[in-house]
Amino acid sequence: MIKNYRFVLAVALLGIGFAVVPADGANRPNVLWIVIDDMSANFSCYGETTIETPHVDRLAREGLRFTRAYATSPVCSTFRSAMITGMYQTSIGVHHHRSGRGVHRIELPDGVRPVPEYFQEAGYWTCNGSGLPGFDSSGNPTQVEKLGKTDYNFDWDRAMYDSHDWAGRSKDQPFFMQVQLHGGKIRGASESKYAATVTRAVADFGQATDPQTVQLPPYYPRDPILLRDWSTYLDNVRLTDLHVGRVVDRLEQEGLLDNTLIVFFTDHGISHARGKQFLYDEGTHIPLVIRGPGVERGNTRTDLIEHIDVAALSLAAAGIEVPAKMQGDDILASEYMPKQAVYAARDRCGEAADRIRSVRTDRYLYIKNFYPQRPLLMPSDYKDSKLILQRLRELQNLGKLSELSQQLLFSPTRPPEELYLYGVDRWQTNNLADDPEHASALSQHRSRLNQWIDETGDQGPETLE
Structure with missing residues (x-):
């Protein structure tokens, strides 16, 4: 187990x-x-x-x-x-x-x-x-x-x-x-x-x-x-x-x-x-x-x-x-x-329906985005009521955000998988999921996360029932 x-x-x-x-x-x-x-x-x-x-x-x-x-x-x-x-x-x-x-x-x-x-x-x-x-x-x-x-x-x-x-x-x-x-x-x-x-x-x-x-x-x-x-x-x-x-x-x-x-x-x-x-x-x-x-x-x-x-x-x-x-x-x-390894999950928060899972090991953070066609910052009364979010959206509309900010905060989609290297990438800004040098680690962490989801009985998204 x-x-x-x-x-x-x-x-x-x-x-x-x-x-x-x-x-x-x-x-x-x-x-x-x-x-x-x-x-x-x-x-x-x-x-x-x-x-x-x-x-x-x-x-x-x-x-x-x-x-x-x-x-x-x-x-x-x-x-x-x-x-x-x-x-x-x-x-x-x-x-x-x-x-x-x-x-x-x-x-x-x-x-x-x-x-x-x-x-x-x-x-x-x-x-x-x-x-x-x-x-x-x-x-x-x-x-x-x-x-x-x-x-x-x-x-x-x-x-x-x-x-x-x-x-x-x-x-x-x-x-x-x-x-x-x-x-x-x-x-x-x-x-x-x-x-x-x-x-x-x-x-x-x-x-x-x-x-x-x-x-x-x-x-x-x-x-x-x-x-x-x-x-x-x-x-x-x-x-x-x-x-x-x-x-x-x-x-x-x-x-x-x-x-x-x-x-x-x-x-x-x-x-x-x-x-x-x-x-x-x-x-x-x-x-x-x-x-x-x-x-x-x-x-x-x-x-x-x-x-x-x-x-x-x-x-x-x-x-x-x-x-x-x-x-x-x-x-x-x-x-x-x-x-x-340790695990984490994010699901619906307010009206923002999402499903994200992660596994951390000594060297890596692996994240699986189950809804990659949705943006990171979906409309959310909770987040959008904050001055900082309002200002970030204003700066985005004015074209005054850096390329990194635009990519990480306001991209219209997300990568299906993310992989970050501990000890090198403190803020998780360099996604290595497509890097051939880390392909083995990606596969291992994907398998580990899937096993955790299965063995712990992850109940997944909400239903209409």
Whole structure:
């Protein structure tokens, strides 16, 4: 099976020679996820130089940083449906964005359940919120305490969460907490939202990020609107980092930090033209940092990780048996063998019906476009409402985009297959699918992806039924 294919590597070379060992009784670790919306790995510990992120950097310094973690889906609801079940969204029929919300309902298959239910049955207090009572998921003061973001594409019981916060639990009761932060969404998509972000940045840090200092991917023009958007996005990263620091400080002040497994990650990359919703690294590469009891401090792992692994490693850390059907792996187990490949899928997002699949290996990213006669940026209320997309379309109409931008963003069609080389092509701009020198790799990755689609029961496009 795909799940069992692994490199036969000396685990010591990857720093996997340790495992989170769950304690018994009252000493069972708390498990706290910090899940960020719409944010790539733009943190200092991942090489971002325009801004500083001391609090996430602390987690990395005191824990384990993964450099090649990827989302199995680059959009919120499908990512979260996979996250909370430890399953590929394509395997359980929750792979179309915001599906299962109307007349057509989606129920999880037998043997698949949301992770909070397992924690709850094991005696954990389960909660989902901002991690800071009195503040919302954007870090703003609030008097309304409520559950944090869920966005699951299947029917679920709200009783699987005991509360929005761990404060209400019994004495010595361990907790499972999802800290849900708006992250890259804070900047919004309008000039007024940009201005509000700048005001917050000045208040919290003394100054906002200078748009002229940001570095854009090569296919985005250095246009004032795009530069301003990216600089306010980086200020969102700073605000998110500050919120993370306050949550960690709270744990420390309450004497909980040393016995809490913190898992920090984002739900996909930046919301941009070629980021969120697409399978390039801009859309699917995510930060993943784990800190807590039994986790080696200051280590880095470079093996391939899927975000659904978070479910399995969290259950295992709490001493809860990982369900046999779960597709995610306990990547902290001493016997874990690294993956040879990781997979991702994009399907309908809003009114933009699409089907894209990808497989990543150590050297390559292979993408299969099932609808190559459709453009990358199909009409989409969500994307087209953003100033950056409006400006890109305006520049295209004026003939002011570079050849690279025109080709990658606004070509009327897409190649059926794409192949990119890691270590050489950071932003995936040079498609090698037609290069004879890479024909063997293309064939191998095509076969690997087809096998994954078959073995995991990919449910494919929506039907009229």
